[in-house]
Amino acid sequence: AAGVIQSPRHLIKEKRETATLKCYPIPRHDTVYWYQQGPGQDPQFLISFYEKMQSDKGSIPDRFSAQQFSDYHSELNMSSLELGDSALYFCASSLERANEQFFGPGTRLTVL
């Protein structure tokens, strides 16, 4: 069965650079969620989209932005990267918002 695809899987950036993370949901899933998991921490919700509209917002820094495109894939744009942004970024998708979320393998971002 098709799963959530995230790219890239690993990303190394310097401080103050920008990064773009991509998420391709399971086919027919209309909702995408982004989570950030710092070292040794639980995943923290960043933002979600339902039918290409932002549906919920969590602890996402103003330096980050995201959107969901017409094909339902989503991109998380991160600017002015800081050391503290180093984390595993998970994307999840669901068929309608009320159902369980299916997670991608994550993108490991390292900021040097």
Place this chain on the structure above:
Amino acid sequence: AQSVSQHNHHVILSEAASLELGCNYSYGGTVNLFWYVQYPGQHLQLLLKYFSGDPLVKGIKGFEAEFIKSKFSFNLRKPSVQWSDTAEYFCAVTTSGTYKYIFGTGTRLKVLA
């Protein structure tokens, strides 16, 4: 603010031992409850979920969980663990009106062969 607590951060068991991982949440309204497992180097996978109905939920790989509303708990159990159950386990909650997951801090389980 809503929160989820997992009291056991690290658990070490021998094969065939019984497992119970605690999960408590702080929210007085309607909740949906989930347990996810993350095997080393892999993504989060759903073990089981509770939306409504029978509070005893059976999931994959022999896992089950019981929702006790009066205790705000959703503990995960397995009668006999295997070496392949070595992984990190996360409890997650969604509250009425929102669909974002609030995760617990996770429990690292190590099963000794």
